[in-house]
Structures are given as C-alpha cells and as structure tokens.
Amino acid sequence: xxxxxxxxxxxxxxxxxxxxxxxxxxxxxxxxxxxxxxxxxxxxxxxxxxxxxxxxxxxxxxxxxxxxxxxxxxxxxxxxxxxxxxxxxxxxxxxxxxxxxxxxxxxxxxxxxxxxxxxx
Amino acid sequence: xxxxxxxxxxxxxxxxxxxxxxxxxxxxxxxxxxxxxxxxxxxxxxxxxxxxxxxxxxxxxxxxxxxxxxxxxxxxxxxxxxxxxxxxxxxxxxxxxxxxxxxxxxxxxxxxxxxxxxxxxxxxxxxxxxxxxxxxxxxxxxxxxxxxxxxxxxxxxxxxxxxxxxxxxxxxxxxxxxxxxxxxxxxxxxxxxxxxxxxxxxxxxxxxxxxxxxxxxxxxxxxxxxxxxxxxxxxxxxxxxxxxxxxxxxxx
Numbered sequence: 001x002x003x004x005x006x007x008x009x010x011x012x013x014x015x016x017x018x019x020x021x022x023x024x025x026x027x028x029x030x031x032x033x034x035x036x037x038x039x040x041x042x043x044x045x046x047x048x049x050x051x052x053x054x055x056x057x058x059x060x061x062x063x064x065x066x067x068x069x070x071x072x073x074x075x076x077x078x079x080x081x082x083x084x085x086x087x088x089x090x091x092x093x094x095x096x097x098x099x100x101x102x103x104x105x106x107x108x109x110x111x112x113x114x115x116x117x118x119x120x
Numbered sequence: 121x122x123x124x125x126x127x128x129x130x131x132x133x134x135x136x137x138x139x140x141x142x143x144x145x146x147x148x149x150x151x152x153x154x155x156x157x158x159x160x161x162x163x164x165x166x167x168x169x170x171x172x173x174x175x176x177x178x179x180x181x182x183x184x185x186x187x188x189x190x191x192x193x194x195x196x197x198x199x200x201x202x203x204x205x206x207x208x209x210x211x212x213x214x215x216x217x218x219x220x221x222x223x224x225x226x227x228x229x230x231x232x233x234x235x236x237x238x239x240x241x242x243x244x245x246x247x248x249x250x251x252x253x254x255x256x257x258x259x260x261x262x263x264x265x266x267x268x269x270x271x272x273x274x275x276x277x278x279x280x281x282x283x284x285x286x287x288x289x290x291x292x293x294x295x296x297x298x299x300x301x302x303x304x305x306x307x308x309x310x311x312x313x314x315x316x317x318x319x320x321x322x323x324x325x326x327x328x329x330x331x332x333x334x335x336x337x338x339x340x341x342x343x344x345x346x347x348x349x350x351x352x353x354x355x356x357x358x359x360x361x362x363x364x365x366x367x368x369x370x371x372x
Contacts, residue, residue, distance in 0.1 A: 007327035008360035011353055084330035088284035 010080055010103070017077025024070050058120040068117050072110035079106035127152040129203055130210035131161060133173065136221050143221070145212070146170070150203075158198040158213060159187050162225075175225035182340055185274030188281070189225050190214040195278035195338045216281040232277060235293045238319050239301035244312025257309040270303035270348055272341040279335035279345055291324040295335035295345030298326060302348035314371075321359065326352045 057063055083102035091098075128149045136143035148169055150161040159177055166173045177187040180199045187198045192212050203211070219227035279295035280286045286294050293301075301320055304310045319325055326349050335345040363370050 004360075005321060005323045005325075005327045006360075007323060008353075008357040011327065012357045012361075015357075087288065088330050088332065090288050 010083075010099075013073070013076045014080035017073040017075070017080070020070050020073045021077060025074070028070075055120060058117065064117045064120065068110075068114050071113045072106075075106045075109045075113070076103065079103050129161070129207065131165065132210050132212040133162075133165070133225075134212075134214040134221075135173070135224055137172075137223055147210075152203055152207070154204055156203045158189070158191055158196070158201040158203065158211060161203060161211070162198060162213070173225075174223045183274060185276030188216050188276045188278050190217060190281065195281035197276060197278070197340050200340055216277055218280050218283065218286045219277070227277075229277065231290065232275075232280065232294070232297070235297045236275070236300070239293065239297050239304075239316055240312055241297070241300040241304055243304060243307065243310045244315055245309075246311045259308055263308045267303045267306035269343055270299045270306070270345075273300055273303075273339075273343050273345075274341055276340060278338045278340065282334035282338040284332050284334070285328050285330055289324065289328055292328045293319065293325050295329075295349070296343075298329075298352065299343055299345035299348040302352050305352070317359075320352060321356045326356055329353075 058067070079102040083098050086093075086098060086102075093101075129152045131148040131150050132145045133148060134143060135146045148165050150164055153160070156164075159180060162173065162175055162177075166175075175187070175189070175198075177199065178184040179186075182197055182200050185197070188195060189198050190196075190213070191198065191201045192206065193214075195216060198213070213225065215221045215225045215227045219229065219231075222228050273296050275296060277296065283292075283295055285292045298320065301316050305313050305316060305320075321327075329346075329349045331346060331350065333346040336343070336347065339345065
C-alpha cells in the first residue's frame with residue numbers, strides 16, 4: 001500500500017516496553033529496594049548474604065536473559081517517548097536521523113546492559 | 121440609585137485585519153458580571169465599544185462549536201469561559217493556535233474540512249443500502265456504547281489548538297477527524313473500514329500522534345480523541361503485522 005507507515009514496528013515495541021515496565025518495574029523495585037527493608041523474610045535472607053545473594057540470582061542464565069529483555073524493552077520504550085517528545089518540541093531533524101539516533105541509542109544502552117549482565 | 125464603582129475586567133484582544141502588516145493586541149475595559157462568559161464580553165465590546173471586532177459565534181451554549189479561542193493561552197469555548205474564573209484579569213483572547221488567521225479571532229478551517237472529508241465520516245454501506253429509508257439497522261446498547269462518546273464531537277477544533285503534533289505538521293489528520301473516523305469504524309452499521317484505511321494508517325494519520333492527550337483534556341464535550349487514536353493504533357498495528365507475516369489472509 002502506498003504511503004503505508006512502518007511506525008507500527010516502533011509503536012508495538014514501545015507498547016511492549018510500557019507494559020513490561022508497568023508489570024515488572026514495581027516488582028523489581030520491591031524485590032531489591034523495599035522487600036528487605038520491610039522485613040520480607042526471603043529478601044532479608046538474600047540481602048543478608050550481601051552481594052552474594054543478588055549475585056547468585058544473576059548467575060542463573062535464564063534470570064539474566066529475562067532481566068536483559070525487560071531492560072532492553074524499557075530502553076526502547078524510553079527512546080520512542082524521547083523521539084516523539086523531540087518532534088513535539090520542534091526539533092527539526094530528518095525523520096530517519098531521529099529514528100537512527102533514538103533507537104540506535106537504545107540499542108547501544110541495551111548492548112551495555114547485556115555486557116554488564118554477562119559479567120556476573 | 122447605587123453609587124458603587126462598577127467592577128471592570130481588562131481584555132487584551134488579538135486584532136488582525138488582512139490589510140495590516142502585523143497583528144496587534146487591543147485593550148478593552150469590560151464591566152464584570154458574575155454570569156458573563158468571555159463571549160458575552162466580546163459581544164459587549166462589539167455592540168458598544170468597537171464594531172469592527174470580528175469573531176465567530178452562534179449558539180452560546182456549547183453546541184455549535186464555533187466560538188473557540190485561546191483564553192489566556194488555553195483553548196476554550198468562549199461561551200463556556202466564565203469571567204469569574206479569570207478575575208481580577210486581565211483576560212487575553214487570541215485566535216485558536218495552529219490555524220491561519222483570517223481576521224481578528226476568525227481562523228481558516230479549510231484545511232480541517234479537507235481532513236474531515238478525507239476520513240469519510242459517514243456510514244458507508246457496501247450494498248449502498250443507506251439510500252433505502254425503509255431499512256432498519258438495529259444495534260444493541262453495547263454496540264452503540266462502543267462509539268457513542270466519539271459521536272459527541274462538535275468540530276470546535278479546540279483539540280487541534282491543543283495538539284503538539286498539529287503545531288508542527290500541517291498534514292496530520294488530527295484528533296477530531298481521527299476520532300470521527302474511529303466513531304464510524306466502530307459502528308456496526310458501517311462497512312467503510314477498508315475505504316478509510318489508507319488515510320488513517322499512513323504516518324500523517326494515526327502514527328504521527330505522540331499521545332500527549334491534550335486533545336482529550338481540552339474537549340468541551342468530553343470526547344476522548346487520544347483514546348480513539350490509541351484504539352486505532354492497536355488495530356493498525358495488528359493489521360500491519362498481519363500484512364507482513366500472513367499476506368495471504370489479507371484482501372488486496
């Protein structure tokens with residue numbers, strides 16, 4: 001179809017990232033930030049082992065894979081929002097430049113996340 | 121006879137005539153009345169102070185959609201903007217932004233009319249049966265509720281003035297027209313989804329929308345154009361992947 005947009009690719013990744021953030025970010029914040037502090041037994045125990053507790057969790061490959069996927073999707077979500085906000089703020093750049101810059105940045109950040117996760 | 125000093129409120133009204141080089145702001149003192157709206161003040165100015173002031177209005181009760189203007193920088197129906205909300209003033213009245221000004225507060229709506237027509241906001245029947253006045257097309261309350269709120273649009277264009285995308289893209293079909301397209305696409309009596317598809321699913325259709333949601337925030341009829349566009353994006357994305365991954369399931 002003439003003039004058909006390929007924006008659905010970015011929009012669906014944006015949507016997926018948004019849902020992922022909404023579903024998992026509160027859980028992750030609770031697990032590493034609040035759970036131990038409020039005396040949730042399992043987390044208190046894990047945190048009592050310090051870095052080892054969290055580290056042991058991250059040494060499981062499936063955990064790293066899922067965590068990497070979650071963080072990558074959230075990064076793409078942020079990139080999409082930033083791209084459209086820049087357009088709304090009248091940043092005049094060719095659409096292709098903005099696409100490469102925003103999702104390219106998301107790809108770089110995702111790659112860095114992958115590297116950090118691989119170090120565990 | 122009362123000797124009390126009459127309370128007034130200052131108006132700064134955008135003025136522009138086609139033979140002027142630059143627009144200007146004209147100041148008027150308008151008597152304050154608790155039950156007056158900005159439109160009453162404009163009528164007072166036109167009737168008693170300055171007959172050259174030009175603006176659109178008709179019904180005075182939020183139905184006709186013609187009296188929209190920027191009131192202190194915010195898109196409002198001037199017939200629904202009470203002076204009491206802006207006391208002690210001043211109140212600045214300007215034409216709706218994102219439209220070309222023809223004269224004073226009157227903007228050109230030609231571009232919008234073209235966009236509105238492009239989404240074919242009427243019931244389309246493949247069998248052409250809309251001409252047959254004897255036919256009945258029954259709907260359940262749920263089917264009616266699916267599109268009912270989108271049909272409340274009065275084309276006042278406040279949503280276009282509030283839309284950040286409309287501020288940089290003349291081609292963007294925009295909130296009201298897209299909400300009306302969705303209104304007919306969701307109507308069980310309509311068979312025009314295919315005919316509207318090309319206009320709605322291009323970049324300048326739903327995909328330029330950045331979902332800021334101001335269109336829905338300013339709508340005086342509580343239509344939710346941002347929601348309509350999000351619904352259309354979901355069906356548009358499913359349509360896109362279906363064409364990409366299962367092209368044999370799509371009618372050409």
